Amino acid sequence: PYWTDEFVGAGPFKLREYARGSHALFEAFPDYVLGPPRVDEIEVRFIPDASTLTANLLAGSVDMTLGLSVAPDQAAQVRDEWREGSVVTSPYHGSTVATFPQQVDTALPLTRNLTFRRAMLHAIDRQEMVDTVMFGQSSIAHTIVPPLMQGYDEIQGSIVRYEFDPRKAAQLLEELGYRKGPSGIYEDAAGQKLAFEHWVIQEEQERVRAMFAVTDYWTRIGMEVTPFVVPPQQGRDREYVAQFPAFMVRGVSGMYASLRQYFHSAEAPLPENGFGGNNRGRYMNPELDGLLDRFFQTIPPGERAQVLGQVVHHETDQAVWMGLFNAVYSTIISNRVKDVTPGSNRAKAYNAHLWDMQ
Incomplete structure (x- = not known):
């Protein structure tokens, strides 16, 4: 009892x-x-x-x-x-809110394209989200390692930042062969609209608001984005959540111990492991796996900081995830x-x- x-x-x-x-x-x-x-x-x-x-x-x-x-x-x-x-x-615990591009069995193959992922980041006004969704009480999450973490100052130079730049986003989409059709929506050479779903689990209010805000930014630039709030019961279904079709807003812990679970291939939720991992976007990359393994096997502080800088550079340069803002309470x-x-x-x-x- x-x-x-x-x-x-x-x-x-x-x-x-x-x-x-x-x-x-x-x-x-x-x-x-x-x-x-x-x-x-x-x-x-x-x-x-x-x-x-x-x-x-x-x-x-x-x-x-x-x-x-x-x-x-x-x-x-x-x-x-x-x-x-x-x-x-x-x-709050060094926690951040982000949207993850799906990398496995995606309904939008473009999520596996780096140029597209970078375009999507440039289309989001994250400072405006800090001011409106978080009422100015937070800061932009440029990396999964939040500013409060020890060692953040040493890895700042490794962070690749994506400023809000709709023109840059449009330029990158055009480099991929997309042009706006009669409806104002981007289309490929075959006339297929750039359309996809954006998910969030119905839980903390700021995550839901973040999903709708990002959806609005992407819609403004010329994409047909359908928002979907996953009911709480379905949100507890690991298999269902792991297989979101294109993008999904999630909260993640920025603690160093969490780096492996969010980005290592062994943590990707797949059928063979019962969809039990926490690698939200199911991003799997041998180079990043090796860096993460080295980070957790390295003891000298100087060497450890150097490897962490390489991890941070990879996850930001490759737009593995799309950090929105650091969570607060x-x-x-x-x-x-x-x-x-x-x-x-x-x-x-x-x-x-x-x-x-x-």
């Missing part, structure tokens, strides 16, 4: 009452090893509806948020309307609450014994 209806721990608070889906009530544990908590009681409310959460914050019935419950648009609303508290935005804290220190991950209550109320 533990960690379902009953709980065991050695933290600063004891669980006094738990109502599944409603709330949990904690009382101070005076014998906590780091000292007795400053507040006597904490009530944690489970509020899944975004509008209800925002209303509670603005009404003053909730003093702070925990976890990833606040979407960027909600955080911006509270920041602009709430004078009784503050919004603190922090990087927001903590909303009432002015009444003191000594709360937002962290850089989900666990933000590590110093709850130091929290105080004014």
